[in-house]
Amino acid sequence: MHIRKMTGTEKFLLVLIVVYCIIVAAVNPAFLSWETLFDLIRSSAGNMILAMGVLVVMISGGIDVSFPAIALFGGYTATRLMMAWDINNMVFAFAVSIGIGLVLGLINALIIYLLKIEPFIVTLGTASIFHGLMTVLVGTTNIGASKLPTSYTSFGAAKLFSITDSYGAEIGVSVFIIPVILAIAVTWFMLYKTMIGRGIFAMGCSEESAKRAGFNNFHTRLVIYCFAGVLAGIMGIIYVANCNTCNPISLIGTEMSVIAAVVIGGAKMTGGQGTILGTFLGVLIMNLLNSTLVFLGFSASWNNFFIGIILLVSIGATSYQERMKNRKNFIYTE
């Protein structure tokens, strides 16, 4: 296979992650353990899946802020249905949540197409509508760990494989890694190996040119927003399993941090650009900070502060480089 060169952003993030890990390990050797790694895999699973959806949307030149509402809609509804119908089965949970994600994604795509409104405005609206609809139709009660179907608890605790650490405790890699790998693989295949994927990049470069090349932008958009919806549906179930509780107002408001991770990874709001590796590193760095700043003695309240700094520095650096390059060619964009 032809391996492409890493982009500047990817190199920057990789170096940042390595340097950060060295610093944390130097300050607190407890950081260097299998447990830290396994925890990181588990805690970043949900965001990783969402980020793949956001990446695809952003490459197409669009944006989606409704995915937390979709994930919550899917996760909460599936849980309530399982309780009401007494179905204690994860396959059912995923099927319901994915189905809901698909339908809600379809609604996003249709509204964008029919009303010709910018995706940001549309999904801002649908995010509220979806969440409102859910609370009205499905309910607002919080489902605590004791009431949650037991299959969630066992799914949340299931390990792909496990080892015994130096204290004799059994630790392992969560099965959450399976849907994550699947999501990444499918995203990669779709973006780089199918004509739909080429259409997504083409649309992000120029919608008009994509149309002239013969792409059906409406079809492309349907696939994009349905794909993001399906991924959100999957994440909804993983989220409930991870928290071991199902709260009908959680997740809402987390969209910006996922978008931030994707942007840190090199995707541009203007479309046509973005890589899977970059997005992966962006999510990784965000979750790494979230879970390991404590090793450095910072309280969790510092997370957002550092995320913001990384976002501005990494984007600022690439934009500065571009501006200098443009200036050499006498293109003044500021």
Place this chain on the structure above:
Amino acid sequence: MDQANNYILEANNISKRYVGVQALSDVSVKIKKGEIKCLAGENGCGKSTFVKIIAGVVSPDSGEIKLNGQTVDLEKFSPIDAINMGIQVIYQDLSLFDHMTVAENIAMNRLVHQNKKFVSKKEVYNIAQTALDRIGVQMDLDAKVQAISIANRQLVAICRALALDAKLLFMDEPTTALTKKEVDRLLSIVLDLKAKGISIVFISHKLDEVLKIADTITVFRDGKLVGECDAGDIDQDKLAYMMTGRSVKYQKYERVNENNDPLIEVAGLSKQRYYDDIHMSVRRGDIIGLTGLLGSGRTELALSLFGLNKPDSGKIYIEGREAQINSPWDAMRFGIGLIPEDRSTQGLLLKKSVNDNIASAMLDKLKTPKGFVDIQKQEEMAEECVRRFGIKTHKIHTKVGTLSGGNQQKTVIAKWASTAPKLFVLDTPTVGVDIGSKAEIYDHIQNFAKNNMGVIMISDEVEEMVANCNRVIVMFDGRKLMEFDEEDMKDPDIARRISVAIEAGEQTVDTAGEVIGGVQ
């Protein structure tokens, strides 16, 4: 052989009416296999409508189209059908995907057209390489299109059409953004394609190029076919007459100003990598032509005068006093106006109205005592500019982006003229402007100079400089290669002398072709 089979396209008695406008009336055009035809005419003459009809984008109200001798069913004729018949259009904006690679851009349309579901990198490379081989050009298949020169993008667009088995290729203003050398390369590729039996229709404003390469010329005016002839039977003047319906003779400018003090004087101005030790002096009433190949430093020098490209050393004097021009605001304060090379991105707010665009360079003069913009005054001023500069727009509130190239350029000129600058720097002011508007723009420029302004006009067109400039400076590789003074400009042979001077640079640059590529 059957006569009909010699023609790839026969369009007979085509008419098309849009709401209120007869875009085409009873037009018949025939194109032979392996023929290069030039479709000429001013903006709005119906050229684009004609191309759209042949490409299946627009269906005509009446008429008949035969492709390869077969009559097509116009009711059902779609863009896909047109592509299947080998018709390809390269639009002026090229419609490429900037963030994708050369190979992907070349192969994409073909893959879409073949209704492929999956992409194989090998197939993409194969398609791209085959197309590039056909025009005998080497290119890095993995380069992103945004990183290659405009000339190479043009070639990518041609390869994309070839990959789809183009038999009849329409090219809309393909040479607008190219240097002379790049134009020559493009034209030789077009001749090559012709030798391979492909028919090409050129849509171009640049008459000299048209005459050099075309076999036949078809001229449209106001939706009607007004002339059809072999390229050998016509000269530029006749062609211009056919296109505009009047004899277009540019008025030759002569300076009459009695004040010979320098308005702006440039002494030993240098900027590393761009230009070196430039001396130049502009008086009131001067129109100085600044020319040279792309990469000669002419645009870079002009930008320095406008505070956008700070020189490393040397001095600029304005009316005898030394001036530090560090930003466009400084330049405006010193009375310098710049009309940039690329009007759509650097000179205009395309989504804003004519009214707002004209006002944008002089908002401080439109301020009310409380600091708001005086809307009434702004509109009065805009109305006056529209009248004075003959901008064809039905209201001042029309978005500038919807106007034709010539009228957009008139709007930029009006914008700066209303600030009443002392020195006007115009970078290639008539690129993409049709002949009629060109003459009007020249009139305005000459009027500026007659009214005591100094003008520096960067230009690629020798004819333009001969008509308008009383002095011409030829730059090459960052240095002043030659200066033609007022006496020289009266020489009947001056056009040839200027061309020779520009070419002199060109020959030396051949070995350093990278210089040109690098600047793009």
